[in-house]
Amino acid sequence: ANMKLILIFSALIGASLCLETFVGHQVLRIKTKNEQEVKQLQLLESLEHLELDFWINPSAPALPVDVRIPAVSVQSVKAFLESQGIAYSILIEDLQVVLDKEKQDMAESALRHRSSTFDFGAYHTLDDINAELDNLASEYSFVEKIQIGQSYEKRPLYVLKFSTGGSNRPAIWLDAGIHSREWVTQASALWIANKIASDYGTDESITSLLDKMDLFLLPVANPDGYVYTHTMNRMWRKTRSKIPGSICVGVDPNRNWDAGFGGPGASDSPCSDSYHGPHANSEVEVKSVVDFIKNHGNFKAFLTLHSYSQLLMYPYGYKCTRPDDYAELESLGRAAASSIRSLYGTTFQVGTICKTIYQASGGSIDWSYDNGIKYSFAFELRDTGRYGFLLPANQIVPAARETWLGLKKIMEHVRD
Amino acid sequence: DIDDVGHKYYLELELEDVLDKDRTVNCTAEVLYHLGSKNSAPDVQVTVQGELRSTEEADKEFYNWIRSLEKELVAENIPDSHGNVPPELEPIHLLAWVASGYVIWQNSTENTKFHLAQVKHVKQVKRSDEDLQFDFVVLLHEMVSQEVLPWQVTLLWHPQRGARVSQS
Numbered sequence: 051a052n053m054k055l056i057l058i059f060s061a062l063i064g065a066s067l068c069l070e071t072f073v074g075h076q077v078l079r080i081k082t083k084n085e086q087e088v089k090q091l092q093l094l095e096s097l098e099h100l101e102l103d104f105w106i107n108p109s110a111p112a113l114p115v116d117v118r119i120p121a122v123s124v125q126s127v128k129a130f131l132e133s134q135g136i137a138y139s140i141l142i143e144d145l146q147v148v149l150d151k152e153k154q155d156m157a158e159s160a161l162r163h164r165s166s167t168f169d170f171g172a173y174h175t176l177d178d179i180n181a182e183l184d185n186l187a188s189e190y191s192f193v194e195k196i197q198i199g200q201s202y203e204k205r206p207l208y209v210l211k212f213s214t215g216g217s218n219r220p221a222i223w224l225d226a227g228i229h230s231r232e233w234v235t236q237a238s239a240l241w242i243a244n245k246i247a248s249d250y251g252t253d254e255s256i257t258s259l260l261d262k263m264d265l266f267l268l269p270v271a272n273p274d275g276y277v278y279t280h281t282m283n284r285m286w287r288k289t290r291s292k293i294p295g296s297i298c299v300g301v302d303p304n305r306n307w308d309a310g311f312g313g314p315g316a317s318d319s320p321c322s323d324s325y326h327g328p329h330a331n332s333e334v335e336v337k338s339v340v341d342f343i344k345n346h347g348n349f350k351a352f353l354t355l356h357s358y359s360q361l362l363m364y365p366y367g368y369k370c371t372r373p374d375d376y377a378e379l380e381s382l383g384r385a386a387a388s389s390i391r392s393l394y395g396t397t398f399q400v401g402t403i404c405k406t407i408y409q410a411s412g413g414s415i416d417w418s419y420d421n422g423i424k425y426s427f428a429f430e431l432r433d434t435g436r437y438g439f440l441l442p443a444n445q446i447v448p449a450a451r452e453t454w455l456g457l458k459k460i461m462e463h464v465r466d
Numbered sequence: 467d468i469d470d471v472g473h474k475y476y477l478e479l480e481l482e483d484v485l486d487k488d489r490t491v492n493c494t495a496e497v498l499y500h501l502g503s504k505n506s507a508p509d510v511q512v513t514v515q516g517e518l519r520s521t522e523e524a525d526k527e528f529y530n531w532i533r534s535l536e537k538e539l540v541a542e543n544i545p546d547s548h549g550n551v552p553p554e555l556e557p558i559h560l561l562a563w564v565a566s567g568y569v570i571w572q573n574s575t576e577n578t579k580f581h582l583a584q585v586k587h588v589k590q591v592k593r594s595d596e597d598l599q600f601d602f603v604v605l606l607h608e609m610v611s612q613e614v615l616p617w618q619v620t621l622l623w624h625p626q627r628g629a630r631v632s633q634s
Binding site: 172173233279280284285287302317322323324359407408435436437438439440441442443445 | 484545546547548549550581582583584605607609610611612613614
């Protein structure tokens with residue numbers, strides 16, 4: 051019979067604990083000065099109707115006493131302490147608030163744990179980036195890592211393919227890091243990859259986008275250069291290809307495309323940071339992308355990330371005349387810049403490459419546009435010169451977030 | 467266009483205090499690029515319309531700190547590859563900016579756009595007078611050519627006398 055009573059009793063307590071809230075409960079820390087005050091608190095402890103919950107019981111004057119007080123008793127307990135001249139401070143104003151926050155934190159942490167420890171707010175080595183690409187591909191069924199070629203120094207060129215089905219659906223191309231010193235771009239590309247993968251199924255826009263189109267993302271378009279910026283020269287921009295007849299190394303991969311190749315705005319000197327190379331597509335990093343896109347045959351947008359200057363540009367760079375689709379691209383560009391600005395107030399200037407930055411021949415978006423990919427845009431991300439290429443890591447996520455809004459705007463337009 | 471002389475630009479500028487974003491001050495400037503400007507720096511006249519905030523406290527603190535160092539200050543890569551600047555080196559970073567400003571002015575044409583990319587190296591040189599001397603190697607990024615080139619420049623600084631470039 052006793053067992054049964056105990057069981058029923060525990061069940062009742064259990065039930066009441068579940069329903070119990072701690073709204074308005076306060077936790078006080080009481081600092082006793084002497085033995086007499088300790089005795090006062092022990093007296094308080096014995097008053098069961100107050101339902102005081104001592105987290106640290108009164109024992110000796112030197113030790114603090116922590117006690118949780120139910121809402122209804124808070125005022126009377128404080129009045130008692132004050133009348134006795136016993137000092138206290140409020141550790142927790144409202145325990146329920148703390149509990150709610152903790153629950154939320156735990157839920158968020160559980161979400162994050164899926165991808166465990168990749169820090170999107172830091173700059174990573176090429177190896178770490180490649181590991182995260184594998185991670186994303188294994189985590190999500192609609193994400194696949196494919197190799198579209200290899201660099202001059204034989205490093206794989208990895209592309210993440212986002213596809214929820216279909217066969218050769220209309221596709222969007224996004225690349226970053228073609229100029230290796232522009233570290234915020236590779237870092238942002240990773241953040242964006244993770245964002246798209248994790249938001250598919252919950253975000254309306256991303257879901258409808260991937261339900262109709264495929265996305266191909268090349269986060270490190272120039273891996274040799276990227277490794278070089280980590281090991282030898284943080285300011286390296288070009289590829290690392292040997293140039294016959296020169297002691298200088300490397301070609302500017304964004305002057306090497308077959309669009310006005312060799313024209314104004316590119317150098318024919320191998321030692322120059324804007325050297326266009328011996329001929330168009332001489333760089334395997336460029337040729338691999340060209341071949342991939344041509345073979346696919348169904349790309350509708352070509353987007354590329356650079357830094358710095360905060361610009362959103364469309365063709366042309368090799369000539370200073372407007373593209374046929376000027377009106378639409380200008381308007382779409384402005385809409386995208388507006389979206390970017392809506393987040394942190396970061397302003398991007400919009401225009402053709404030639405008008406906005408300088409005349410530059412052999413650029414990627416000029417090539418893509420002249421090859422039938424209407425929605426060709428080049429972004430120059432943060433900042434405008436204060437840190438330039440050396441953008442502090444704490445700006446990676448804000449930069450990625452705002453850039454993503456601009457990209458999304460463009461992608462939505464392409465989808466519709 | 468000024469015949470046989472060069473091109474003159476009249477500018478209205480708004481200066482924003484990098485360390486206090488809400489603070490702005492207007493100024494006007496006249497810039498004259500000489501014809502065939504390969505060898506001479508543009509002429510610049512600036513008028514600041516308003517007051518720049520006082521930095522007396524911080525200047526004194528920095529000055530005293532450097533003077534109190536037993537060994538001459540030496541540092542490199544400011545900011546580092548990840549964009550970090552140790553807080554105590556921020557004043558050095560700012561002085562490097564001033565020094566770069568001089569070099570940029572001396573080397574600008576209508577077809578260049580320079581930014582300080584990084585302070586590669588800085589070495590303090592102790593002096594017998596009251597000025598602080600810093601020998602910098604700065605990397606300047608030029609937008610049009612995309613080159614990042616090193617420049618040596620020596621800056622003298624004193625809290626009241628301000629900054630001057632000695633040799634570059």
